[in-house]
Amino acid sequence: MTFSETAYAKINLALHVRRRREDGYHELETLFAFVDDGDRLSAAPASTDSLATHGEFAGKIDDPFGNIVAKALLALPHGKGWAVELEKRLPVAAGLGGGSADAGAVFRMVESAHGLPDGWQAKAAKLGADVPACVRSTTCIGTGTGTDLAAIESDLTGTPVLLVNPRAAVPTGPVFKAWDGLDRGPMPTGSVRAIALEGRNDLEAPAIAICPVIAQVLAALRATDPFLARMSGSGATCFALYETEAQLHAAAEKLAKARPEWWQMTGKLR
Template identity: 35%
Template sequence: MLAMEYQLAKAKVNLALHVVSRRKNGFHELDSLVCFPNFGDKIICRKNSVPYLSISGNFKRNVPKANNIIIKTLRKIPLANRNMSVHLEKNIPVSAGLGGGSADSAAVIRAYKNLWGEVLIAERDTFTLGADVPVCIDSSFQRMKGIGEDVKKLKSTLSFYLLLVNSGDPISTKEVFLNLKFSNNPKLENLTSFRNMKDLVLYLKRQRNDLETAAFSINSNLEETKAYIGAQKGCKLARLSGSGGTIFGIFDNKIEAFEAYQKVKQEKFFWWVCCSPVSLANSRYDIAT
């Protein structure tokens, strides 16, 4: 058996997010198209070690120390196997609509399986840790429905670049949903095979993020950021990811994507900015952060 396991906890980006209903218990049902850029937090799990969690990275100060999602995940480990330490390099902004906590939880679950050769928690039950954990388990191009528990892998050979920007203002998911005016919106249009980037972009332009209006009412700067990113040369679509506050821009050209990255870094030097490739078939390319 392995003694150490490395996992990349990829950031989650909601290319489209529709709020389609609200359950009696108050939870909202979603219909979302999700992809994962080749960027994220880094997780190292060590077997036969003193059990503890250590944290480094640019956003380590924003991670709760006492009751974070990694601690919740580790509590699922049987007592006999709790001799595992976890190191988290926190690169994904917190409360940014990028599913960083859920990605970390999913990475620990994958690492545990590789280290011990057994499943820590059934995939269908991982949503009890966090709504985005099920979709983060595989971290591939997927459609996510319900309250996060219903995920379906999608096939595509397309690749493109995402420009991710965050001004540093955290957005409370709870507050966004409290400000949501309409909860019974149409589902995503039926998915077709995206033959090229034009097909994908045209499809996404007909979809929405139903949380944008609520998020913009909480922080009007987000709307300005969306317009700013959408105006960059080569940007095919700009949108809020999840409940915010990260705005993404889609580029089908590597040169234009990295030129936009450099321009934003120079003009908005206090923002967090990342340019990362996305392969819907999950290959790897260069990243700039």
């Protein structure tokens, strides 16, 4: 039997960084949402674990056998072994939780085949702060380092979304390190739409300082008349949300003509 899953692209509709902790991590409040497209994974039972990668961004994975997909397999009971194929369609170090989404997809495939073990949330969190949210890939609020999750019903499900990355990799660590340490206040409360519109991304300014082209991406997206355009995570991917699919497709076409070198993906919020 073969299992297949989409590793849904993660975006942060809001990301409020509250303080630096003594352990080097940061306390934050974030509103996770997921796009209905992303990397694609399939798995089939095998005598031992293996991982084959292909797709546009497969070459950006430094060590396929030491990557997060292999670590997710090691963390979960799944029989003798699995032969996993990963089509890497999301850019790497892009603020989309690509690796975390891949690990989340592995968790869902294992759940389909064998069920998840007790304590799987802790296993997911060990792999990365975004992984627990990516396992379910539904809109939720993350606190602590992003691993403490609370469900929230989304009034943005089905919203047309455009993702744009200038093909610039921005590692997360330096962006957090460049954060100025100022607590600009908690994430607002209310509906998902209200939190997104009234919230902010505190990593936007430090990311732009490291990778100035992000500001150009945001300006280009805002010129297409979305109701929200913001950077996701620690960058460099930015997203724009639209009221209609017609607006989305017009914006995607406009940007593809103006900046054909930029990567983009269209979809809807899950």
